[in-house]
Amino acid sequence: MLKTVDGAPGALTPMTTLQLDPRDNVLVALTDLKAGDAVQHAGSNITLQTDVDAKHKFPIQPLKAGDKVTMYGVLVGTVSDDVPAGTLLHTHNLHHAADPFGINLYQEGAFEWLTTPDISQFVGRTFQGFHRENGTVGTANYWIVIPMVFCENRNLRMLQNALLKPLGYAKSGKYEDFAERLAAATAAGQDISEVTFESSESQTANRLFPNVDGIKFLSHSMGCGSDRGDSDSLCRLLAGYATHPNVAGVTVLSLGCQHAQVSILEDEIKKRCPQFDRPLQIFEQQAYPSEEVLLEDAMRQMLAGLATANKQSRQPAPITKLSVGMECGGSDGFSGISANPAIGHVTDVLTALGARAVLSEFPELCGVEADLIKRCKTSTEAKRFIQLMEDYNARAEAIGSGFSMNPSPGNIKDGLITDAIKSAGAAKKGGTAPVSDVLDYTEPLRRDGFSLVCTPGNDVESTTAMTGSGCNVILFSTGLGTPTGNPVCPVIKVASNTKTALRHPDLIDYNAGTIIEGKESIAEAGNRLLEMILDVASGSYTTKAVGLGQDDFIPWRRGVSL
Incomplete structure (x- = not known):
């Protein structure tokens, strides 16, 4: 547990805060901080002017009203008032802002994938799946x-x-x-408060x-x-x-x-x-x-x-037959630091192997469009992504909404103050791989590698859509906890922090909180997660959502759903 020196306000031990990108002008608190605490950054101390709870942010230097706030190296908001260094950023002083984007950002052949992952652990690996007539392989039947x-x-x-x-x-x-x-006690006129719940595992004949x-x-x-x-x-x-x-x-x-x-x-x-x-x-x-x-x-x-x-029975299939969807819901301020980057590592490994990885939830890509445009393999994908994003946001704005209104009360309470903050962290699920395809809602996957699929940010509408496009496993990161599942596609729930993983053992399959605690690197956690995917795909591990019978299915009415 991180704590103050001598148990009193003063200089804190390292890793109480984190700067996500060298270009950022804010720090993220990794543990609860108190007014008067001094945080070391870049060789100097920042004295906190307010309490800053874990997952929340504060500026490194004083900000004037209208100044930009940068996280993950991108614009995520502007401040509405003067904000001294070390002051909590929240809805009262920080508002959504994102950089404009367009096809001018795309340059044919300019993108180089410089951070290709080490895939040696997974080359030649297989899983036990159900082979279909069209060459696809099921992870269930x-x-x-x-x-x-x-x-x-x-x-x-x-x-x-x-x-x-x-x-x-x-x-x-x-x-x-x-x-x-309870019914028997009621019929007998007894006090039902005296009837105890005896927990036991549900049985299947x-x-x-x-x-x-x-x-x-x-x-x-x-x-x-x-x-x-x-x-x-x-x-x-x-x-x-x-x-x-x-x-x-x-x-x-x-x-x-x-x-x-x-x-x-x-x-x-x-x-x-x-x-x-x-x-x-x-x-x-x-x-x-x-x-x-x-x-x-x-x-x-x-x-x-x-x-x-x-x-039919399970037969060996190469790892390249995996099509993995990436989803997040009930996100918190740690999601974009631990669970989503670990999932992003899986995206990169699958892409490098020639398997398929899918990022959806277009309202949660607001603010990171420039990066995704630059990563598109051709201008065709870049133009289609821009069109889908612009059309979707225009429909939202036409009814008085918009992508900037996406964060939920739970998101905001746990540090995701603006849509751009939420989106920048959510997009980490897409790793750094080149974008091989861009698909509209209900279109089937058609290319190996990393694809973008237009879906709402609504968890169930999005998982329903990715499954409809052909994903045979879904990774679902959550900071607060969620039971979401799918009728036919196993959903692996990835907690961003150990507290949530321990609080909801009936919902969570995998704990990425080890990254926050410094016990694992992002790559180590991602590789461990990919091993779990292979177990799920082979039927040797049953996800918590499948065990609960969490069969969530909501088709998207093509209106506005954030």
Whole structure:
């Protein structure tokens, strides 16, 4: 634990603060600091004028109203008042600002990847995956049930309730037992406060189909009643899930008259996978005399399809078959220092190996556009990135919002005061690799290396989208903790600090707080994380989100979502 000398205000031990980039004019507190403490920086002392909690920032030198604040080497805000050195920067004196960007920043052939990582630990490595007809490899083997329209959500629930327990996929245990004892106590007129919760692990019965990891039911609120753009977008997204490497077969529930027609879905599936040969079972309710007949037919066909899917088994696959999405949510002031850079190292290693890495959440790239533009392999990618960013922000500003309004109350409380601060840290998940492709929402991955995919900053909309584009593992950094998962793509939760990792052991898979504590370098932590990815991809480690059955699925209505 870092502390003051002699236990009193004065000079602090090293590494109580951190300058993230030599160009920065602020320091980040790594531990709680008090007014009157003296912090050493660049051979001189800075006396703190205010308390500065861990994860928050203060200027190295006095700032005048209107002066720029730089972190990660980029503009992240301007101060609204005079701010003495050593004074807490917060919403009362710091406001969002970011440098302008445009195609003029791009120079063909000018970018050189100077920080290529050491990949020797992973050259030739494999994982145990499910090989598909289009050459992709799954890290899991799921059957999915997808409604073409929200009208079919009830039929979806009927199938879910009917099938999961008999097939061995329903978990039962502690919560059901507690509810039964509460009900019994209530019926007997007893004080339910006396009923204790007895924690135990939920149990799953033996599966009828051991090689099928589960049946996932992707309910949603779309498919009709909005513009055709939304329904077409939904069909593209569902096609991405139907052809996903982690999916063995598909049951489609359609009403019949909705905008999101099955024919559109089938066309989109053919575009993504012309040789698609997995079971695709379609049930249109308006063609059946009753719900009962529909569900009986669906269950019979699903059992037959599951028996076929169960014949598949894991086989060795090269690490280059990994497509890893990078996400963050519930971020804090340490996310951009520990978890995100560790994930960025994974991005760079995967890129250098010839695998695929994906960065999304375009609202959280505000302020780092210049760096990404310069990293694009060609002007085509640079122009498309600029267009997608400008169009998205324009839609946000048209309704009185904008990327600058992205930080949540939790972000702000934990040190992410402006969107540019949040974005600069979030972009660290993208490492330093060249950008090989830029994709719009629902477009499938098509190139090896590092790609940008346009999604909202909303955690679930973004993870839903990256999975739809083909990611077969997702890394999700969090400073505050979050349960987010996905129905078919395993989500590895990476904590930015040890406190959160210990507080939420049911949610967190990996602790990057070792970087803050000086126990590991970013590269060491990143390599350890990539080893976990291989374990997850091989089915030898079950992520906490998968264990909890956290099947979050939210299609993006192509409006404004930050």
